[in-house]
Amino acid sequence: MKWFGFIAVFLCGSLFIYGTVEFPGWGDPLSPTSTHVSPYYIEKTMEDTSVPNIVTAVLADYRGYDTMFETAVIFSAGIACLFLLRQMKRKKTDFRLYRHTATGITFRIEKGGKLPPTAKEFERIDGLWTPYDLIIKTTGRFIIPFIQIFALYVIAHGHHSPGGGFQGGVILGASFVLFAISHDLRSALNRMSEKLTAFFYTLGVYIYAGTGALCILLGANFLDYSALATILFVDPVTARSHGILIVEIGVGIAVMAVMVILYYNLVSAGKFDEGL
Amino acid sequence: MGSSALKHNSPKSPRQTRSIAPFLLTFFILFGIWLLLSGRFDGLHISLGVISCLIVAFLSSDLLFTSSETKGMTVTWLRFLRYIPWLLHQVFLANIHVLYLTFHPRMMDLIDPEIIRFRSKLKSNISLLTFANSITLTPGTITVYVSVYGDFQVHAIDKPSGRPLPGEMEERVGRIFSE
Amino acid sequence: MDNLFLYFGIFLSLIMGLSLYRALFGPTVLDRMVGVNAIGSKTTALLVVIGLLYHRVNMFVDIALAYAMLNFIAVLASSRYFQKKKNLHEEIGRK
Amino acid sequence: MNIIVIIFLVLGLIFFTGGSVGIIRFPDFYSRLHPAGKLDTTGLLMTMLAAALYTIQDFSTESLLTGLKIMLIVVFVFITGPTATHAIVDAGIRAGLRPWTKKEKAD
Numbered sequence: 001m002k003w004f005g006f007i008a009v010f011l012c013g014s015l016f017i018y019g020t021v022e023f024p025g026w027g028d029p030l031s032p033t034s035t036h037v038s039p040y041y042i043e044k045t046m047e048d049t050s051v052p053n054i055v056t057a058v059l060a061d062y063r064g065y066d067t068m069f070e071t072a073v074i075f076s077a078g079i080a081c082l083f084l085l086r087q088m089k090r091k092k093t094d095f096r097l098y099r100h101t102a103t104g105i106t107f108r109i110e111k112g113g114k115l116p117p118t119a120k121e122f123e124r125i126d127g128l129w130t131p132y133d134l135i136i137k138t139t140g141r142f143i144i145p146f147i148q149i150f151a152l153y154v155i156a157h158g159h160h161s162p163g164g165g166f167q168g169g170v171i172l173g174a175s176f177v178l179f180a181i182s183h184d185l186r187s188a189l190n191r192m193s194e195k196l197t198a199f200f201y202t203l204g205v206y207i208y209a210g211t212g213a214l215c216i217l218l219g220a221n222f223l224d225y226s227a228l229a230t231i232l233f234v235d236p237v238t239a240r241s242h243g244i245l246i247v248e249i250g251v252g253i254a255v256m257a258v259m260v261i262l263y264y265n266l267v268s269a270g271k272f273d274e275g276l
Numbered sequence: 277m278g279s280s281a282l283k284h285n286s287p288k289s290p291r292q293t294r295s296i297a298p299f300l301l302t303f304f305i306l307f308g309i310w311l312l313l314s315g316r317f318d319g320l321h322i323s324l325g326v327i328s329c330l331i332v333a334f335l336s337s338d339l340l341f342t343s344s345e346t347k348g349m350t351v352t353w354l355r356f357l358r359y360i361p362w363l364l365h366q367v368f369l370a371n372i373h374v375l376y377l378t379f380h381p382r383m384m385d386l387i388d389p390e391i392i393r394f395r396s397k398l399k400s401n402i403s404l405l406t407f408a409n410s411i412t413l414t415p416g417t418i419t420v421y422v423s424v425y426g427d428f429q430v431h432a433i434d435k436p437s438g439r440p441l442p443g444e445m446e447e448r449v450g451r452i453f454s455e
Numbered sequence: 456m457d458n459l460f461l462y463f464g465i466f467l468s469l470i471m472g473l474s475l476y477r478a479l480f481g482p483t484v485l486d487r488m489v490g491v492n493a494i495g496s497k498t499t500a501l502l503v504v505i506g507l508l509y510h511r512v513n514m515f516v517d518i519a520l521a522y523a524m525l526n527f528i529a530v531l532a533s534s535r536y537f538q539k540k541k542n543l544h545e546e547i548g549r550k
Numbered sequence: 551m552n553i554i555v556i557i558f559l560v561l562g563l564i565f566f567t568g569g570s571v572g573i574i575r576f577p578d579f580y581s582r583l584h585p586a587g588k589l590d591t592t593g594l595l596m597t598m599l600a601a602a603l604y605t606i607q608d609f610s611t612e613s614l615l616t617g618l619k620i621m622l623i624v625v626f627v628f629i630t631g632p633t634a635t636h637a638i639v640d641a642g643i644r645a646g647l648r649p650w651t652k653k654e655k656a657d
Binding site: 134135137138139141142144145146148149150152153156157160179191 | 325340
């Protein structure tokens with residue numbers, strides 16, 4: 001069976017390599033891709049949108065419609081994960097677990113029982129195996145704010161550096177995932193609840209599509225950001241660059257929230273009771 | 277001992293009241309980082325930076341500082357800066373040692389891994405973290421486990437690596453955080 | 456100077472191949488993780504060196520920083536995930 | 551100046567090579583982490599120092615900021631590297647892997 005797989009992969013790979021023989025040469029200035037629209041993008045991007053990074057301009061302005069549906073795809077990935085994994089009927093456990101943080105001794109308290117009110121050294125835990133690790137917890141505490149500021153920097157500087165909504169959103173989501181790993185799922189849910197996440201990923205798509213719809217209301221085409229000039233009090237070229245920024249923020253929020261909801265669902269198998 | 281060591285263990289939930297000092301301090305630190313990252317000083321980017329720093333400070337100021345830790349902060353950080361060159365020197369020595377072991381033809385005879393246990397007299401989380409990470413960075417030792425009371429388990433690659441623990445490093449870390 | 460950075464990058468990629476051996480054939484999952492972590496820290500250095508080669512360091516530094524952050528979180532998450540596997544030592548015995 | 555950059559690059563390369571050879575040669579998982587955790591961190595420090603020095607040679611505000619950003623990577627790795635190493639060790643201990651020792655070998 002192993003050999004069969006190997007042969008199949010080998011054949012497919014050879015077919016792919018055979019297919020690439022017909023491609024135009026790398027960097028060929030006469031190939032169809034570099035004679036049709038690419039010269040327009042390269043020459044006109046700066047005067048059309050005043051964005052130095054051509055990739056960002058193509059992604060969010062010239063091909064903004066594509067990117068809107070990419071965001072919608074990510075949104076639907078989050079929704080699909082929610083529907084497939086989330087267990088809507090929650091089984092209530094009738095006991096709670098508390099652990100003495102120093103020694104690791106765990107108490108199981110049945111329903112109706114109470115810890116003595118002076119017991120500050122106990123923390124509530126989710127499952128018996130929930131690990132406690134001082135080093136990871138403290139490092140996480142110190143690193144998370146800097147990861148978040150870096151993520152917002154990446155979102156805000158999509159015009160000038162390789163970045164933008166998708167990358168920044170992933171890093172921002174990863175910072176929340178790091179919080180959930182270094183502490184536990186319970187405190188992560190306290191900070192970023194499931195409802196808040198749902199609100200955010202809807203908000204992200206809404207910001208993107210709403211910007212496009214606003215352009216229609218102002219009398220231009222869908223996602224033609226130069227119409228925003230009248231609201232933002234700038235000239236149409238700068239308005240296109242600002243429109244790209246607004247759209248990137250929407251993408252960033254959506255991607256962040258979907259990352260977090262995917263983590264929550266996958267890690268607890270939809271039960272929301274225990275994390276990694 | 278127990279309650280003082282455990283004071284900062286659980287992060288406060290966002291609903292609890294916060295004082296303004298950690299918020300502002302976080303804001304200014306983050307804004308410095310933002311200026312370093314951004315490198316653009318026009319109005320748009322600066323205002324974006326202020327908004328971002330406010331957002332992050334609102335989200336995470338209780339992670340970076342817990343309120344009792346703000347006193348005597350600058351002195352601690354100055355002492356921490358003085359600790360870094362010594363640590364780098366130790367890290368360099370450690371690397372030479374591990375490099376020597378790696379390329380030694382009879383490496384299997386030289387190494388003798390073992391797990392050492394000892395109890396540190398450091399108390400607060402941040403000093404324990406500094407000590408544990410310093411141990412991991414320096415001669416042939418990796419921190420395996422730390423409890424909140426300062427019980428360490430350290431994996432040492434050979435006998436001479438593990439012998440000087442806790443020793444001088446603990447003294448120096450203790451002096452930084454004045455414990 | 457550019458040639459030097461080029462040779463450095465090529466040599467670094469070859470070394471990454473050595474770490475890849477541990478990532479592919481490591482007897483336990485955790486050995487693979489050690490290999491992947493080692494590759495990750497070398498990739499951070501390689502990205503900056505590529506930036507020096509293209510004379511666009513200010514761009515590649517951002518990528519390297521993002522990569523270092525995601526690498527750290529990935530290692531942390533996967534180590535937490537494999538803590539649950541209690542039968543790692545049996546995996547060695549089987550080989 | 552170029553000579554210093556070259557020295558740092560070569561030193562970084564030596565440390566990186568040591569790390570890679572180490573994780574192949576050492577006998578068990580725990581001892582492999584020693585070269586992986588330490589030598590890679592120092593190799594990164596050396597390489598980044600070389601890159602930062604090379605960047606700030608033609609001095610301007612932008613190149614200075616870029617050099618500082620490169621050093622920011624070093625600071626980040628120096629905080630997170632030991633933590634990642636510790637996380638892997640912790641996973642090994644909790645999963646029940648026993649450290650390799652000489653006595654077991656003799657039996």
